[in-house]
Amino acid sequence: MVVSADSPQTRLATRLSFLVAGFGIACWAPLVPFAKDRIVVEDGVLGLLLLCLGVGSVIAMIATGALAARYGSKPVILVGGFGLALILPTLAVVNTVPSLGLALVAFGAALGSIDVAMNIHAVEVERAASQPLMSGFHGLFSVGGFLGSSLMTFLLSVGLPPFDATLLCALPMLAAMGLAWPRLLAVVKTEEGPMFAVPHGIVLLLASLAAILFLVEGAILDWGALLIRTENLTPPAQAGIGYMLFSIAMTTGRLLGDKVVARIGDGTTLLGGSLIAISGFALLLLSPFGVAALFGFVMIGLGASNLVPVLFRGAGTQKTMPVGLAVAAITTMGYAGILVGPAGVGFVAHIVGLKTAFWVLAGLVGVVALCAHRATSANGTAYD
Missing domain, CATH: 1.20.1250.20 (MFS general substrate transporter like domains)
Incomplete structure (x- = not known):
């Protein structure tokens, strides 16, 4: 075929x-x-x-x-x-x-x-x-x-x-x-390049943002239930509901995300999604009502759902590095974020408390928002 x-x-x-x-x-x-x-x-x-x-x-x-x-x-x-x-x-x-x-x-x-x-x-x-x-x-x-x-x-x-x-x-x-x-395509045309290259330029930025987003996702997986128990948002046996809501929202957001990106562009998606996720953190950490606080997990999942796909698209359109090496850099640094993130949150939580550690996660998503224009301009992504 x-x-x-x-x-x-x-x-x-x-x-x-x-x-x-x-x-x-x-x-x-x-x-x-x-x-x-x-x-x-x-x-x-x-x-x-x-x-x-x-x-x-x-x-x-x-x-x-x-x-x-x-x-x-x-x-x-x-x-x-x-x-x-x-x-x-x-x-x-x-x-x-x-x-x-x-x-x-x-x-x-x-x-x-x-x-x-x-x-x-x-x-x-x-x-x-x-x-x-x-x-x-x-x-x-x-x-x-x-x-x-x-x-x-x-x-x-x-x-x-x-x-x-x-x-x-x-x-x-x-x-x-x-x-x-x-x-599957018999051959995917990519640029010739070395067997290994340290990410640089726009690729380094895209990979760093991916590391942040994967870090946040890993932290919510490992620490979300404990935050719910600490803040008494649900009965202890239902503490896993936060990650469940986050996962459902993220999956739904991604399945619908292509239409959103086609309409508003990559730059707006990256900025708007980051701001929605930050708002979700604020709702989770500030709301005195358990149900409203849990809705924060939904907002975080929806906001973050299309951010990583935008970064991978950027790897395919940039001209700084061969596409294969750029995608590998984003994937590797993202996975490193998952590995390091939960331990980092635990370290911060030990010093200043788990709630403050989650505010740090919100701040990291803020970095993504600040870098949205740079990450999707010039040789960034295609849909703007």
């Missing part, structure tokens, strides 16, 4: 790639308690093991940009997507610390590879379409995360052994990648 960049087939393949990436990583989360019991380790050792996933992802992200630039994103997407499906069952059976660590490094490498390559592919598909598509692609990652965690949790809750559950979860991933395979 010969496909062009501007065709429904390539858009379907891109959406399936994002769906599989979100689905795969979400399948791992419900397996963590089972892995801990199987290898019998303390929380400190488990934390180091979980770091292996991040290490594998970052290493693969750095390498993938150059590989995709030279050989196209299709083979990297296929290796990453099929790799996620095939490695997932091993995470349910390995029973020693070294074997689980190696499996997590491999799983993280597969995730990092597909993450960078599918964004490079998305940049090319969107550019050929001459219309915003990036938010919708990223929305499918969120949908995949919801489906993966839901399916795995359901299978485990009905008593299925973890290995059997992972096999059943791997099947739709394999099917989706098989469907995407002939529909």
